[in-house]
């Protein structure tokens with residue numbers, strides 16, 4: 001695999017799986033990318049809920065359109081809120097399996113002890129709490145697609161168990177000794193860097209090779225900020241219907257302002273921000289100030305993502321920005337702003353003087 005093989009077959013092999021694998025690779029070989037326009041892609045595939053015309057996104061849509069019809073395993077990576085689940089669904093809906101089930105499993109939420117019973121099912125009496133038979137997720141997804149979300153969160157024991165079913169397409173229901181075959185398309189997603197995890201020993205290399213025949217990396221929204229106006233219009237159009245407010249609109253200035261936000265939570269954060277603003281604001285034409293008051297309430301992710309790029313701001317400049325933001329948020333109430341910054345009132349006053357930040361003492 002390191003030298004460039006795309007797949008490998010374990011002995012003893014399953015004929016159907018072997019044929020599927022050869023077929024998939026043949027199909028992938030034949031179809032080369034063509035750089036299609038959004039219109040051309042829409043004529044060929046069904047991407048109706050996926051908004052965007054950024055060249056990077058178009059390349060992704062072209063790839064998923066091309067690979068959808070094969071049985072190839074797809075790994076989708078990208079920051080939180082970039083649309084990984086939406087893309088996984090689009091692959092299923094454009095595949096030959098579209099009339100079968102799409103089963104989503106959040107692996108981050110499944111404990112080691114429950115992994116087998118959840119994924120493979122159990123028979124009555126298999127363990128103390130197993131009062132009835134249970135159908136596992138793989139069986140539910142039979143002939144369809146299984147979407148393994150947050151695969152980077154899987155512990156070592158569960159990784160081994162998952163590897164086996166992906167490799168041999170066989171598993172045993174807990175409490176039963178009969179081996180079952182499964183025919184399923186596997187799509188995985190994670191916001192972690194699996195290659196790095198392999199390097200550190202926390203993710204199995206053989207499992208990575210099983211799931212990443214095709215890897216799709218979704219760009220962060222800030223890398224395709226030109227799509228923000230399209231997304232905002234799409235969201236507003238949906239909200240017009242949902243809340244029965246046909247005259248909703250967003251000012252050009254507000255759209256421009258939204259375009260320069262860092263939005264570490266990507267499309268999900270933009271969606272929440274727009275929806276909250278629509279709900280809170282009583283007027284129909286939304287402007288910058290309607291959005292700013294809601295932005296402060298957005299749950300921001302901790303960590304480096306929300307910080308500006310290296311070299312763009314000095315520590316002093318960040319301090320000034322943060323102080324101004326806190327003052328604005330707390331409507332110039334010095335004690336509250338100080339508390340939110342982790343400062344005493346007097347040290348906040350010192351900084352206000354040092355940076356010549358105007359403030360109105362009377363409001364405190």
Ligand SMILES: Nc1ncnc2c1ncn2[C@@H]1O[C@H](COP(=O)(O)OP(=O)(O)OP(=O)(O)O)[C@@H](O)[C@H]1O
Nearest residue numbers: 049050051052079080081082083084085086267268
């Ligand atoms: N291109 C897009 N056009 C329209 N809506 C989008 C697009 N991408 C994502 N969304 C919407 O943004 C929200 C987040 O998308 P999704 O749940 O697919 O992200 P995710 O990458 O799985 O996030 P997480 O890592 O947090 O699970 C969803 O409501 C989805 O419908």
Ligand SMILES: [Mg+2]
Nearest residue numbers: 084085149189
């Ligand atoms: Mg998701």
